[in-house]
Amino acid sequence: MTDDLKAAAQEYLVRYGSDSFPNLFTSAKGSIVTDSTGREVLDFTSGQMCATIGHNHPAIVAAIEDAGKKAVHLFSGMIPEVVAELGAKLAGWMPAPLKKSLFLNTGGESNEAALRMAKLHTGGHEVIALGGSWHGTGAGAGSVSYASDRKGYGPTIPGTYVIPEPNAYRCPIEHCRDACDGACMRVGLNMFDMASRGEGAAIIAEPIISAGGIIVPPDDYFVNLKREAHKRGMLLVLDEAQTAFGRIGKKTAAEHFGVVPDIMAVSKTLGGGVPLAATVTSDEIEADIHDKGFTFYTSHVSDPLPAAVGLAVLATIEAEDLMAAAVEKGAYLRARLNDLQQKHEAIGDVRGEGLMMGVELVKDRESRQPDHELGALTTERCFELGLSMNIRRRPERGAVWRIAPPLTITKAELDQGVDILDQALSDSLNKLAG
Ligand SMILES: Cc1ncc(COP(=O)(O)O)c(C=O)c1O
Structure with a gap:
């Protein structure tokens, strides 16, 4: 059966850029995923960065x-009770005055909705995003995603712009080294002002640029970005697909950076692995766009099943004190990664917040030339040794391990994962040395 299904996967599935693993997968529980041979692998990516409360948590299953x-799905115009309940609950997690939610399914969708809201509210259409960002694959979100996958699909939506990202380790304008002074934002916005037709709608950003290599902006970055957005009549949209609901030890990254965006998109970490997303805004913006005829009518808007799961995820984060766990285990993980950096010259930088960490691999620490070959070899070796780990590879920017295990992971599992990383790095370096 197993071999038949492996053959079926090759025969019948479109290859969508997925990593190739030797076997298919059958189940997942907590921090462990199991393949079709029964082999257990430690999951340092929380699935696709979603399963913060662990895979198949009993609360999600219940x-x-x-x-x-009760109900899995209804006519999109019918609001299920459980959706009203989640709306009220989510408002308590959002920074005031964000309180009105539109419940969707994917992160990309939540950003499409956010951009439509911003366009309708401002009357503009120009959207700025940060270099290395990833907001989804649809036309709107894909147009403002710069991490990869842009080539070969024709024109993006007119009016989309990119400004250099605040990467202190690898400054995109080759200006800073190790401490970003915000010149990237000033330069980027000057370029935008030159190009703009004066019809700005939004600046959209991930609070921590994830697919682009776990880039943590300076503390005052988003306060400044919001001020600059408003100066230009644009809204600030924060895409908290990965950062909201405890991942970095806070309710939201907005709270961490002391900023309140005009619109927030949340997704992955709200559904804990089930497709649930929300676009959240203030009473004022919601009332304005409603008056202007806002629509975002999808087959699965306000579906009851994912909403029930969202309530369970939020309740579990509270009941199991997972925000505090992210802070504590994040500090522990960071200390262990810092030790690894002491040992291996190839680790140029260790960065991140809470349980969202990045480890950048370089050929040498002075030149900081990215070591993509080492990154690929190490990731492969990690998997052989029983750890699923994600490497972000941007040719021009860096080879960065993205480490984001479930917040429920045990310290023993963290140790096991870091020990595997250590071993995999040594083995890969030996292999490269010949
Ligand atoms: C920050 C961010 N926003 C949006 C998305 C898109 O979410 P989805 O894949 O659910 O459409 C992703 C996906 O990786 C993401 O990392």
């Missing part, structure tokens, strides 16, 4: 069962 007894 919520799915409960939805099965």
